[in-house]
Amino acid sequence: MNTLTKLTASTLIAGAVLAGTATAHADPAPPPPPPTKQQALDAMLAELGVAWAQGGAAGTAIGAVVGLGIGCVSMFPGSLAGCIIGAPTGATIGGLIGMGNGNPKVQQSIETYLNTP
Template sequence: MNLIKKSAASVLVAATVTLGAGTAHADPVVPNTGTPALAIPGRHEVDKQQALENMLNELGVGWANGGAAGTAIGALMGLGVGCISMFPGSLAGCIIGTPIGAITGAIVGMGQGNPRAAQAIQEYINTP
């Protein structure tokens, strides 16, 4: 494969990942004010569904405040590093580096955009 085809394929992969990440949108979930659960003294009850909704809301805020930009920047950085680091097989490096950079950028961008997102994820995981 010649250099022009490799470059065109690399740019196509990067553009697809960047555009796909930039078009995602999450609306906040409206809280459900259903019947409250029976409270047992000395025991902290948290509903798994409530913890999930809280986590999704916090992740949505993090995405809106920096997740999309972090994903785009991470994808481009992963593309550059992947293409340069695996020069003889640069197409493989670009294909591997772009999604890894996008995932890393999304995690960092959402964490910086909403610091409460990590706490909400831990609360959801630890809810029985």
């Protein structure tokens, strides 16, 4: 190969490399399509199942015991009424806290379900 051919080939390759890098770009990925109401419901129920298994049941049991104790003690003269009100209230609050701590994604899945048209 003579010198002129080598020089021409090198120049063409260098020019192609520079031109290729100057014009290359990538478009951002398109956003995923919004979920349907059924897909959002399925996702929410799956997250709720995980949350219940990872802390909801324990939170409910602990909340019921604490609510029962506080209700029975705080309304001493009418302690039966306090026990009846305290146990389900404590169970509800304990279940919600246990599920929220057991799976942090459960709140987002509920909001997604409620906001899906």
